[in-house]
Amino acid sequence: MSSSSQPQFRYTQTPSKVLHLRNLPWECIEEELVELCKPFGKIVNTKCNVGANRNQAFVEFADLNQAISMVSYYASSSEPAQVRGKTVYIQYSNRHEIVNNKSPGDVPGNVLLVTIEGVEAGDVSIDVIHLVFSAFGFVHKIATFEKAAGFQALIQFTDAETASSARNALDGRSIPRYLLPEHVGSCHLRISYSAHTDLNIKFQSHRSRDYTNPYLPVNPTAIEGVMQPTIGPDGKKKELESNVLLASIENMQYAVTVDVLNTVFSAFGTVQKVAIFEKNGGTQALIQYPGDFF
Structure with a gap:
């Protein structure tokens, strides 16, 4: 597969000194990331083995221009970025630093708490939420509700790795425009980990769904x-x-x-x-x- 046959960038993104690397070899180590990135500047932090398949990572440069330099180089190069012979896809992260000190909402779990900003409860259906998040793995259950923070959803995956993969890819992003009603301008996803491990869904409805139990x-x-x-x-x-x-x-x-x-x-x-x-x-x-x- 040539480097042009798969897009290097899935989103129009704001530059960040933190880069998100995908399609890495399984259990890629920090030294391999540094080796790939150091020609473009100083690496101050890394986060390896992210995602369900442990094949994603984050790399933080000391300076924004160094990250821009790396992204620009591989966006125009005929030779893709590679680690152990595998083509690596590079994009800007929505985060501007890698924080390793985890607050309660950052302790990985299999249930995500998603706040959907800029919408009313009826604007985003449970089916749209399922469609967006099931791209990262099997969604067991979804419960939606309204809180002071706005319209929120709890989304239960099989394990913390799958939930982490979804969070890393979607936190700070918008739900695709074609899935939203015309009157909604844009809606951003703010995602943290929930302390829940198994949601108690009593009824199938437009507000809650258990995809593991069709007889509910x-x-x-x-x-x-x-x-x-x-x-x-x-x-x-x-x-x-x-x-x-x-x-x-x-x-x-x-x-x-x-x-x-x-x-x-x-x-x-x-x-x-x-x-x-x-x-x-x-x-x-x-x-x-x-x-x-x-």
Whole structure:
């Protein structure tokens, strides 16, 4: 693969004297980082073996211009940066120094506390949060809530390494514009570690989700778009149109999972959410389509 076939930079970034290096050899050591970077200036701090695969690192130069010099050199060079023959991708970090003294919110854990700045609670759906964070590993659970600090989410990963990888990549970034409503200008993610290790999710809803338990009860009033029937002029129940279908599953010949239902109902349009639950001794499911589906 040539150096031009994979972008060196994923974001338009503000220069920092701390550089974020990706695609390093596993268990890359500090001396190897210093060897790569020292032609461009003095290295004052490093942080190795970051991320789920321990193949990322941070390097802090003594001076901002030294970091800019390194980034500029490899951005225009036909020869990529390499360690042990592996191409290394370099970008500016959103941090301006490497701090090794860890405050409580910096002690790595498997649950992240994410504050989404610049939005109201309804502006960013739980599905968008899941999409953004699941790029770094399997997301077990998400709980969203509103605090004095703003709209926040707790996101549970399998382990601290995966959570660390997500935090290092996303802290200080913005959710991609195309995933946000038109009226939202920009929203920044502020991410720290939570003291929680296992979130207690009691219902699947638009505010909380457990992706490990498809049989968790659904709170019907909390799923967006679910409407209750009303009484028509003739005294009979009148079903309101809704973008959420309620399906009763009878005579199951095989296990019906969220994936199975998603496959079946995707034949009729884009399925946004599927939730399975037990009610009155039977199995039911809610299938949500986009709001304008009907």
